[in-house]
Amino acid sequence: MISLPWFIILPSIIGAILAGFACSTMGAFVVRMNLASIGVAMSHAAFAGAAFGVMMGFDPTITAIIFSFGTALVIGPLAEKARLQSNIIIGFIFSIMIALAFIFLNYAPGEAAKGSALNILWGNILYIDFNDSLLLLFLSFFVMIFIFVFYKELISLLFNRKLAEASGINTKIFYFSILFLTGFAVALSLKLVGGLLVFALIINPTSTAYQFFYDYKKILIFSPLIGIISCLIGFYLSLMVDFPIGASIVIVTTIFFAIAIYVSPKRYKGN
Amino acid sequence: MKNNYIIYLENIETIYEGEKLPVIQNINLKIKSGEFIAIIGPNGAGKTTLLETINGLLPYTSGKGFVYGKEVIKNKLDIRKETGYLIQNFEIDPQTPFLCKDIVMSGRSGKIGIFKLTTKKDWEKVWYSMGLVGMIDFANRPVGKLSGGEFQKILLARVLAQQPRILLLDEPFSNLDFTSKIQIETLLNRIHEKHNITVVIVSHDLSFVPSSCDRIIVMEKGHIIMDDAKENILSSEKIDNIFQNGVLK
Numbered sequence A: 001m002i003s004l005p006w007f008i009i010l011p012s013i014i015g016a017i018l019a020g021f022a023c024s025t026m027g028a029f030v031v032r033m034n035l036a037s038i039g040v041a042m043s044h045a046a047f048a049g050a051a052f053g054v055m056m057g058f059d060p061t062i063t064a065i066i067f068s069f070g071t072a073l074v075i076g077p078l079a080e081k082a083r084l085q086s087n088i089i090i091g092f093i094f095s096i097m098i099a100l101a102f103i104f105l106n107y108a109p110g111e112a113a114k115g116s117a118l119n120i121l122w123g124n125i126l127y128i129d130f131n132d133s134l135l136l137l138f139l140s141f142f143v144m145i146f147i148f149v150f151y152k153e154l155i156s157l158l159f160n161r162k163l164a165e166a167s168g169i170n171t172k173i174f175y176f177s178i179l180f181l182t183g184f185a186v187a188l189s190l191k192l193v194g195g196l197l198v199f200a201l202i203i204n205p206t207s208t209a210y211q212f213f214y215d216y217k218k219i220l221i222f223s224p225l226i227g228i229i230s231c232l233i234g235f236y237l238s239l240m241v242d243f244p245i246g247a248s249i250v251i252v253t254t255i256f257f258a259i260a261i262y263v264s265p266k267r268y269k270g271n
Numbered sequence B: 001m002k003n004n005y006i007i008y009l010e011n012i013e014t015i016y017e018g019e020k021l022p023v024i025q026n027i028n029l030k031i032k033s034g035e036f037i038a039i040i041g042p043n044g045a046g047k048t049t050l051l052e053t054i055n056g057l058l059p060y061t062s063g064k065g066f067v068y069g070k071e072v073i074k075n076k077l078d079i080r081k082e083t084g085y086l087i088q089n090f091e092i093d094p095q096t097p098f099l100c101k102d103i104v105m106s107g108r109s110g111k112i113g114i115f116k117l118t119t120k121k122d123w124e125k126v127w128y129s130m131g132l133v134g135m136i137d138f139a140n141r142p143v144g145k146l147s148g149g150e151f152q153k154i155l156l157a158r159v160l161a162q163q164p165r166i167l168l169l170d171e172p173f174s175n176l177d178f179t180s181k182i183q184i185e186t187l188l189n190r191i192h193e194k195h196n197i198t199v200v201i202v203s204h205d206l207s208f209v210p211s212s213c214d215r216i217i218v219m220e221k222g223h224i225i226m227d228d229a230k231e232n233i234l235s236s237e238k239i240d241n242i243f244q245n246g247v248l249k
């Protein structure tokens, strides 16, 4: 057990709750809209971006956002029209981003930078600072308002894009909004969960919620709830037994998912 | 004049993205408000393509198209808000996590308008149209758990809840048993008379053209080969070459 003063722990706990909320809420869209492969590509681009920031001495959060947005801009339109198959997106973007990230990290100057490099890889509870938490708070608010204001459009789009389009919704705007919000959530949660695992926080809680509900409203409520709980338990485990925080959170989400599959009334295979 | 028609297509040609040859061509179609039209033709004739060209889901590659007097290419969203489209053979996963009432409401999602929340009035429209198709008891059931015909009725309720000016129905009777066919036919006749909606249905089955239908369009290989009053089409000899006892050969 590591004991830390509350004023260090508290911002981290808040950061963990917000990261769980933002990532797992976006997960509810990513899973249903088959954006998993583009999401994986974006989260690894964010990872490469953060590594780039560390190498250049910029704020890694900013460069992570830029990289993941860039990826969304480039492959978003291709994936949208199904001109690019998802296994190609994964195979190509994923590997090139990981390669870039390791090259950038290798050139990170000085010991302090090497330290941040490791944090970006594995995540670190204490690496989340006040600014990151504030950004996560803004993002979480924004996501909540987005869902509240556009609820009817989003439900329509989540059910089926073509039907939504046929009833007069401009689905393109929503598709890209969802991509960018996901990119934001990933980039801001990177320091906590780590670049290699952050995507699990998007997919796993929603896949867990999927096992239980036939009503998407409930999935939209329970997915972030499961995400938040996973982050808190992961956080606690990490303090108790000194696990790396990212790994610890992801293991918790995976255990939830495994239990859900086992007890699920639906036995849904997930995504 | 294009303004006298609710649907006005002139020399329309539609090519699917990535393809070279048009799927429908030389389409000239003028439909007046309140008409009830059936489009028939063999598989692959281009019936679905024509419907999706009308509401702009597929962009036409040449010609001119106007719906409600507005150019289709430039006013797709506005046109679709007023146009109900029932998709042919829409399939879903049995695990799909959506309730029937939410699917029916989603028909109104474009029409209500952006930045507006759904109101009690919108829900009343939803209950009303679910009642019309006889599916009110299914409101809180997951859509994936319905039979093909039940789901077809939910999709029909979805477009009715939209309260459209034009109904484009692609094979509305597929999946329906005889009783349901009669029920839905009666419903379509009634809606058409009561609300003066323009109805365009696509059908395989000549024997199942609703009684309100006054005009039949026959398509083959991407062309409109006949377009006439129902009686004339049904009594024409040419039709016997395409149909046998009212059913496609």
Ligand SMILES: Nc1ncnc2c1ncn2[C@@H]1O[C@H](COP(=O)(O)OP(=O)(O)OP(=O)(O)O)[C@@H](O)[C@H]1O
Pocket: B016, B017, B019, B023, B041, B042, B043, B044, B045, B046, B047, B048, B049, B050, B088
């Ligand atoms: N997405 C597509 N890309 C390329 N060609 C297509 C596409 N969809 C349909 N086609 C082609 O267009 C032609 C007309 O198709 P369409 O779906 O309009 O026929 P249909 O009259 O509705 O047939 P059915 O009675 O089977 O529903 C077919 O030959 C088909 O191969």
Ligand SMILES: [Mg+2]
Pocket: B047, B048, B049, B088, B170
């Ligand atoms: Mg068809």
